[in-house]
Amino acid sequence: MKFSNYLVGVLNFATIVLSLPVIGGGIWLASKHDTDCVRFLQWPIIIIGTVLLVVSAAGFVGACVGISCLLWIYLFVMFLLISLLLCFTVFVFVVTHAGAGHGLAGKGFKEYTLGDYSTWLQNKVDNAENWNRIKSCLSDAQVCKALNAEYPTTDAFSNSQLSSLESGCCKPPSACGYTFENATLWVNPTNVTADPDCLLWSNDNLCFDCDSCRAGLLQNIKQDWHKVAILNVVILIFLIAVYSIGCCAFRNARREGAFSFRGKAYA
Incomplete structure (x- = not known):
């Protein structure tokens, strides 16, 4: 050869x-x-x-x-x-x-806005059928499960380095003014008009229906x-x-x- x-x-x-x-x-x-x-x-x-x-x-x-x-x-x-x-x-x-996270004064984590990402990606998570499947998958993956043990106090949570998924899906937007009870339990919002996601937060379903959760997923x-x-x-x-x-x-x-x-x- x-x-x-x-x-x-x-x-x-x-x-x-x-x-x-x-x-x-x-x-x-x-x-x-x-x-x-x-x-x-x-x-x-x-x-x-x-x-x-x-x-x-x-x-x-x-x-x-x-x-x-x-x-x-x-x-x-x-x-x-x-x-x-x-x-x-x-x-x-x-x-x-x-798309990128927005820093918050006095917070170790960032928050994410869906409109910052490309239209093509937004369309993928805006589709109701797609998002219901994705939301179910994220919930099954228990992406928020460890937060209560890791960040038991307000100060610990404020200084935490949350992932984009944790920041977007596991807590309400900071602008809503919710009071911290634990990492996944927030009560008594002071400004529910600050963000459409404020009214979507639920202590049972967390923020998996929020645009911030979609944005956190896209950031990841x-x-x-x-x-x-x-x-x-x-x-x-x-x-x-x-x-x-x-x-x-x-x-x-x-x-x-x-x-x-x-x-x-x-x-």
């Missing part, structure tokens, strides 16, 4: 390895409470990673046994996958770039997806480099007659 065969085989093996972090990123997202409840983002990347793995394996076999048709398929599909992964990564950056999604998108950028750089070298190696292999088609030399 000539040098070009070995080179293309090694490059295909490299893309097999690179597909694993793509799949792993999707699995990591699916394992988290916030993104486990919102399945419209992690599955595309798991699918892309899986197809990349299968195609790379086909290219590796094609390089090892010198079957040019497999390598043609590999190069074509790899181009499509790189383009798809690039578009998907850009899309993730675009829909998650907006934004943070998680930025991590995965950065990983995707690194993987894309390597994939593009591997694909470019693979194209050159395959072209050289054709000139050398290194690959065969149906048992005949291919040049």
Whole structure:
């Protein structure tokens, strides 16, 4: 087997390895409470990673046994996958770039406003059917369960570093003026007109019907997806480099007659 065969085989093996972090990123997202409840983002990347793995394996076999048709398929599909992964990564950056927490005087945590986030994400959580499913999932995950034990006093709660989900879903907005009884029990609001969520707070259902809960969920999604998108950028750089070298190696292999088609030399 000539040098070009070995080179293309090694490059295909490299893309097999690179597909694993793509799949792993999707699995990591699916394992988290916030993104486990919102399945419209992690599955595309798991699918892309899986197809990349299968195609790379086909290219590796094609390089090892010198079957040019497999390598043609590999190069074509790899181009499509790189383009798809690039578009998907850009899309993730675009829909998650907006939105951030608002600091509060004397508080260790931030609060979140739904209108700060992209329209596409807002539409996903504004849909009643979607939100009922997400709300049920978050409730089952008991995202507020540990707060009472962790922050038993007003001062402890005020200085807490709540996650965006805890801040948005487990307490009423600070502007409402509720009195702290414990981390999930608030009474006697002094300004229920300060925020529409003030009237949605319930000591039984907490703030799972509030826009602040939707915003807290989107903030968590934004943070998680930025991590995965950065990983995707690194993987894309390597994939593009591997694909470019693979194209050159395959072209050289054709000139050398290194690959065969149906048992005949291919040049």
